[in-house]
Amino acid sequence: MINASIPMHSAPIVDKGIALHNRPGQCPLMAVSWKLLRxxxxxxGLSQEELAKASGVGRASIDRLERGLARTIRVTDAVQRALEARGVKFIAASKDSAGGVLLPPDPAESAKAEVQDRA
Incomplete structure (x- = not known):
């Protein structure tokens, strides 16, 4: 979770050893690996084309990002924000973990669980 009290900067900042980056007027983002974004x-279940449209960057830029090539903060920020807008939460890397991804609940699975709970 990002600390909301972190001041807004236009340059990369570090909080507790986790590299963060942001743009003026936006909340800071932790640096997420291309592997987690992919x-x-x-x-x-998104295609590169769908993510390109949602993030406002080109499909070729997403392809390069997902192969670990030409990683720019602008593309990484846009892709990360688009995925987070769909409910994805990224877990910061630590000394014991490479980080991770939490997906939003699947509405179909949630409805199925509710039906089973009532039975």
């Missing part, structure tokens, strides 16, 4: 897209 994994989140795939787990949501």
């Amino acid at each position: 994994g989140a897209r795939l787990m949501l």
